[in-house]
Amino acid sequence: MRACVLTILVVLSVTSAARAQEVPDAIRPIAAMVRRGDEAGALAALRALPEETRAHPAVRYLEGRLAERTGALDAAIDALTGGDTLPPAILRDARGRRARLLARRGRCDEAEALLAALERPDAIERAVRAECALVRGDLAGAEAQLAREASADERDVDAFALRMALAEAQLRAGHRDRARDTLRALWLERPEHPDAPRAEEAYVAITGSTIEPSVEERVDRAERLSRALLHDDAVRALEGIARPRDRALAARLLHVRGMALFQSRHAYAEAADVLTQAAALPGPTAVADAFHAARARSRAGDDAGAIRAYRALVRRAPQSDQAAEAEYLAAWLELRLGRRTGARAMERFVSGPRAARAPRLAREGAWQLAIDAFRRARDRRAYLRAAARFEAYARMDADVLVRGRGTYWRARALAEGGDRAGAIAAYRQALHVEPLHWYALLARQRLIALGEEPGSPFAREARGDATETTALALPAEVSLLLALGLDRDARERLRSEERALRAQGDLRQVADAFVRIGDANRAYRLTAQHESLARPALRGERWAWEAAYPRAFESAVSEAARAQRLEPELLWGIMRQESAYDPDALSYADAIGLLQMLPSTASRVARGLGVRFEREMLFVPEWNARLGAAYVRGLVDAHGVPLCFAAFNAGGHRVQEWLERAGARGVELDLFVEEIPFDQTRNYVRRVTTHYAHYLYLRDPSRGWPAIELPERVAPR
Incomplete structure (x- = not known):
């Protein structure tokens, strides 16, 4: 259990608490069902309540929200009526929702009457008015309003749907050509929209023929698909196009197709061939195409061909933006292949003019030379030369992944070279580059192996005693939304x-407000860089630690971890990196x-648990934690900590492949992680x-170092 926070939070205003208490007690289990995503069950339970309870304005609002979510639109319209005693923001929301639902049911007179009474209608409400104009036959008004709202393309409005409605208004007004042009433009400009086929179907219904885009329009459309990360769709959109005679258009076609193949991540050999053709034609992307052709060759397993292609690019465009990275990657591949010329090539790059213009690559080149010198060292002098390289690397940037890395490996080289005192001093320095960091954890274990006491993980002490602070009162509508289980709305x-909030209190009070409503994501982002994290999580520093390392969705995560015999801290560590505790996070993949x-x-894991899976379950914290914990359990069993993290990021099959390359005797963990070929996975x-170490530390900060032991060596299992 986490120790009690020493800070005493005194709530001076009882308004929000009183508002929350106004919700009948019978709603609490129903609110819990809402949080679990069981909206149908929550609605059924709510409808089973006594009429007196159901008539409560807040309960009526919740019934309306649940009915809307489950598709019972008429019931939602009825439940969202009235509610004059609700907080103003909730009442405003109820009326806006009711108006939109009335419009969906074709009751536009009622919807427009409600909308007319609303101050500052939002984009969705303005769109509803435009669609209602179409319903009642005001075709000129509908066309003008729909065109205006569609062109605004605001975040909360489906501009695609508005443009479809615009085409309908134009057609009904007798403007057949306008409708045709609207649908054609929509199909070309919004190919990523899930309803894009509807635009072509409507076009065919008007014209009797399919849309016949030009080659340039097909390339534009494919480029839009790629920008939406639909790379396979982009490739399909360009199938069957003969190479144009126009060299500029041919270059663009090959570029878009080649990059779509490259970014699809499963057609690198074909991407290399297409991009090589694109690079041979004049155009603004020729050098970039040559660079990505070389990258594609390497990813397809042709490292020797990639080295030749990188060097050809440097000769062709020595002053280009890509030349520095091409020279670096050619040398890096030579080092990776074990070629004797690799170190000389990297030395030339690091000391050359292109590295001076690319400091990040210069640092990476210096690192590759240092770790290569360490791997090749066989005597004291060679290890001490490697130590000097690591020291120079550590001075190149203040970032912990540079300073911590260089300092730790300098200590390793000194130890291998027989300089025990120098190694101990360097390990102690690595401890405090950043408390509890990866390299600090490794340095601590090396010191213990040398018979040395590592001391505190912190270079600075905690400050003073905890000071009393006043908690900010939550807005009434936030408290009410939380009481109803509508946590996302509350956040x-x-x-x-x-x-x-910032005008009322300091950072500590604002972060506390987000912690209290369960918005771990916002609390974390407010405090992730706070100076208190460089000090022990005691006394006056504890609040910042608890905001920066929140026990997000604690009940759900703890229960999921317990079911899989995992520490919840392991899941929170992954969660911090994956989503920053955002239950609504959605990646491009x-x-x-x-x-x-x-x-x-998740579907595969759910089958193993005997659970019927639906994609939307993953947005529910309880389900995401439960399925994620079961998946992580398998990775821990197969690879242990910390390689389970590599497996989570890159796949267990890749981790096993990397371990098998190391041989049956295995390899030291620190060196294995440095040699992970994917930058993303290594980081x-x-x-x-x-993160995991920080969470374990928070179990009992008074102990100092967390109870985490990393294996010295790793090997295939």
Whole structure:
């Protein structure tokens, strides 16, 4: 159990608490069902309540919300009536929702009467008015309003649907050509929309023929699909196009197709061929195409061909933006292949003019030379030369992944070179580059192995005693939404009030407000860089630690971890890196929710648990944690900590492949992680292990170092 927070929070205003208490006690279990995503069950339970309870304005509002979510629109319209005693923001929301639902049911007179009474209608409400104009036959008004709202393309409005309605208005007004042009433009400009086929179907219904785009329009459409990360669709959109005679158009066609193949991640050999053709034609993307052709060759397994292609690019365009990275990657591949020329090539790059213009690559080049010198060292002098390289690397940037890395590996080289005192001093320095960081954890274990006491993980002490502070009163509507189980709405509402909160209190009070409503994501983002994290989580520093490392959705995560015999801290460590505790997080690869589970993976896990799976379950914290914990359990069993983190990021099959390359005797963990070939996965292991250590530390900060032991060596299992 986490120790009690020493800070005493005194709530001076009882308004929000009183508002929450106004909700009948019978709603509490129903609110819990809403939080679990069981909206149908919650609605059934609510309808089973006594009429007196159901008549409560807040309960009526919740019934309307649940009926809307489950598709019972007429029931939702009825339940969202009245409610004059609700907080103003909730009442405004209820009326706006009711107006939109009335419009969907074709009751536009009632909808427009409600909308006319609303101050400052939002984009959705303005769109409803435009669609109602179409329903009542005001075709000229509908066309003007729909065109205006569609062109605004506001975040909360489906502009595609508005443009479809616009085409309908134009057609009904007798403007057949306008409707045809609207649908054609919509099909071309919004190919990523799930309803895009409807635009072509409507076009065919008007004209009797399919849309016949030009080659340039097909390329534009494919480019839009790629921008929407629909790379396979982009490739299909360009199938069957003969190479145009126009060289500029041919270059663009090959570029868009080649990059779509490259970004699809499963056609690297074909991407290399197409991009090589694109690079041979004049155009603004020729050098970039040559660079990505070389990258594609490497990813397709042709490292030797990639080295030649990178060097050809440097000769062709030595002053280009891509030349520095091409020179670096050619040298890096030579080092990776074990070629004797690799170190000389990297030395030339690091000391050359292109590295001077690319400091990040210069640092990476210096690192590769240092770790290569360490791997090749066989005697004291060679290890001491490697130590000097690591020291120079550590001075190149203040970032912990540079300073901590260089300092730790300098200590390793000194130890291997027989300089025990120098190694101990360097390990102690690595401890405090950043408390509890990956390299600090490794340095601590090395010191213990040398018979040394590592001391405190913190270079600075906690400050003073905890000071009493006053908690900010939550807005009435936020308290009410929480009491009804509408947590997402509560989070959004409080975020909209953050400026007002900051005017009332300091960072500590604002972060506390987000912690109290369960918005771990916002609390974390407010405090992730706070100076208190460099000090022990005691006394006056504890509040910042608890906001920056929140026990997000504690009940759901703890229960899921317990069911899989995992520490909840392990899941929170992954969660911090994956979603920053955002239950609504959605990645370009369709990874969803707190633990960024892919639906395909979650479906497989659900079958193993005997659970019927639906994609939307992953947005519900309880389900995301439960399915994620079951998946992580398998990775821990297969690979242990911390390699389970590498498996979570890159796949267990890749981790096994990397381990098998190391041989049956295995390899030291620190060196294994440095040699992970994917930058993202290497950084992921270091960061998630760091997060995990911070969470374990928070179990009992008075102990100092957390109870985490990393294996010295790793080997295939």
